[in-house]
Amino acid sequence: MSASQSAVRSRAEAVKVSRTFDWMILFTLFFVILGGYHIHYMLTGGDWDFWADWKDRRLWVTVAPIVSITFPAAVQACLWWRYRLPVGATICVLGLLLGEWINRYMNFWGWTYFPVNFCFPSNLMPGAILLDTILLLGGSMTLTAVVGGLAWGLVFYPGNWPIIAPLHVPVEYNGMMFTLADLQGYHYVRTGTPEYIRMVEKGTLRTFGKDVAPVSAFFSGFVSIIIYFLWHFFGKWFAKTDFISDEDL
Amino acid sequence: MAATTESVKADAAEAPLLNQKNLWLGLLLYLVFYSFIRWYEGVYAWSAGLDSFAPEFETYWMNMLYIELVAEVVLASALWGWLWKTRDRKVMSITPREELRRHFHHWVWLCMYGWAIYWGASYFTEQDGTWHQTIVRDTDFTPSHIIEFYLSYPIYIITGVSSFLYAKTRLPTYSEGLHLMYLVSVIGPFMILPNVGLNEWGHTFWFMEELFVAPLHYGFVFFGWAALAVMGVVNTEVMSIAKLIKKDLA
Numbered sequence: 001m002s003a004s005q006s007a008v009r010s011r012a013e014a015v016k017v018s019r020t021f022d023w024m025i026l027f028t029l030f031f032v033i034l035g036g037y038h039i040h041y042m043l044t045g046g047d048w049d050f051w052a053d054w055k056d057r058r059l060w061v062t063v064a065p066i067v068s069i070t071f072p073a074a075v076q077a078c079l080w081w082r083y084r085l086p087v088g089a090t091i092c093v094l095g096l097l098l099g100e101w102i103n104r105y106m107n108f109w110g111w112t113y114f115p116v117n118f119c120f121p122s123n124l125m126p127g128a129i130l131l132d133t134i135l136l137l138g139g140s141m142t143l144t145a146v147v148g149g150l151a152w153g154l155v156f157y158p159g160n161w162p163i164i165a166p167l168h169v170p171v172e173y174n175g176m177m178f179t180l181a182d183l184q185g186y187h188y189v190r191t192g193t194p195e196y197i198r199m200v201e202k203g204t205l206r207t208f209g210k211d212v213a214p215v216s217a218f219f220s221g222f223v224s225i226i227i228y229f230l231w232h233f234f235g236k237w238f239a240k241t242d243f244i245s246d247e248d249l
Numbered sequence: 250m251a252a253t254t255e256s257v258k259a260d261a262a263e264a265p266l267l268n269q270k271n272l273w274l275g276l277l278l279y280l281v282f283y284s285f286i287r288w289y290e291g292v293y294a295w296s297a298g299l300d301s302f303a304p305e306f307e308t309y310w311m312n313m314l315y316i317e318l319v320a321e322v323v324l325a326s327a328l329w330g331w332l333w334k335t336r337d338r339k340v341m342s343i344t345p346r347e348e349l350r351r352h353f354h355h356w357v358w359l360c361m362y363g364w365a366i367y368w369g370a371s372y373f374t375e376q377d378g379t380w381h382q383t384i385v386r387d388t389d390f391t392p393s394h395i396i397e398f399y400l401s402y403p404i405y406i407i408t409g410v411s412s413f414l415y416a417k418t419r420l421p422t423y424s425e426g427l428h429l430m431y432l433v434s435v436i437g438p439f440m441i442l443p444n445v446g447l448n449e450w451g452h453t454f455w456f457m458e459e460l461f462v463a464p465l466h467y468g469f470v471f472f473g474w475a476a477l478a479v480m481g482v483v484n485t486e487v488m489s490i491a492k493l494i495k496k497d498l499a
Binding site: 006008017018025027029033039045046063106107108111114234235240242243244246 | 272291344345352359360362366367371372379383384386426428466469470474475476477478479480481484488495
């Protein structure tokens, strides 16, 4: 067999080989990205994501989009610019949500008995679909960063509103008024994050009452734009195919 | 006609390009093993894992830690040693078809790496979060740590390094030089294990609570980013495989 000969024996076999590799690559990429994204997200925004009583109108809305736009931006930088696949953000978020849901059900509930309506993960899908759609239609990193990044921050709270709204209704308990989510937290004591650690509704922003969530979302969108740019270039770096010589090690 | 018959016979005798049995058995092995581990946690974390000074903690958890540490060192030495010892010293002279077969085998390793990363970085790491909200911690070696740090992380490290060694010793693509992103995608997640030293030091001397977003945990985050380097490996593989199957058909 000469060096110019193919490793396959027919066009049909070439197609079959190519498709088989596609599945193996997708499997590996999905689970490695899932693992990296999940460990990143749980340790930068995790506490707001774990518990309903952390899911407030200010810090959850601010922090979660900022720390979660990272991997989608990086993976888009590889999948779109190399393969014209407009699914980078969606793959990341699907992986993250799969990992989170398995965990919340099997471990938060199945092992340590926190009810699922207290420890459900945040919904990032609307932002991911927007980010991929803007990239597909615009074909521009700058447009995706500015419009998509802003949309990523703005759509986070509305995207979670139907889920969280029933837990934000006020209740009175022992003469105090707080939300139903706060009441859940009051009953489900967590030894590792006592109340003095809980970071919700802090600062003067709450003085403005109804404006807290939109202002937080707008600020989050602004930072998400910057983070998108940064992580786009991280993604390009991680997608490199360079070799170094053995002596360099 | 005779030549055609010979070639058909050769095809029939030839090993398949992808040994699917290896792939499915490998994935199943991890699934069954980790299901057993999860069952063990469910039973013995509650009954014997709450008080590290109790004798049953020594029996069910510390002994498990000792066994897994020894088993991991033995397994890593044997597997990595075998991969290096049996390396192909004439890797540049293999046929394109053999090279393709090895790429498939390499991807079996990479699928296993992805699967192992999922269990370690996602399943058992977030699981640790909920265990810390449930007990009052009195040791670095909590049941969840004995599984997460000292079992699931070493398993993905052993799998990842094996995958790298397979590529380096058997594929022409990787024989000359070191693929930078392959190194990052294996060494980065590996560094999460030494970073446990920082984590335990910090929790022991500074910060007893388990706020997951505490800066003490950012070392894990930084090294977790290295998972993205798998994109560099994918890009290199796609180029190599495309070159192999796009050449003139015989």
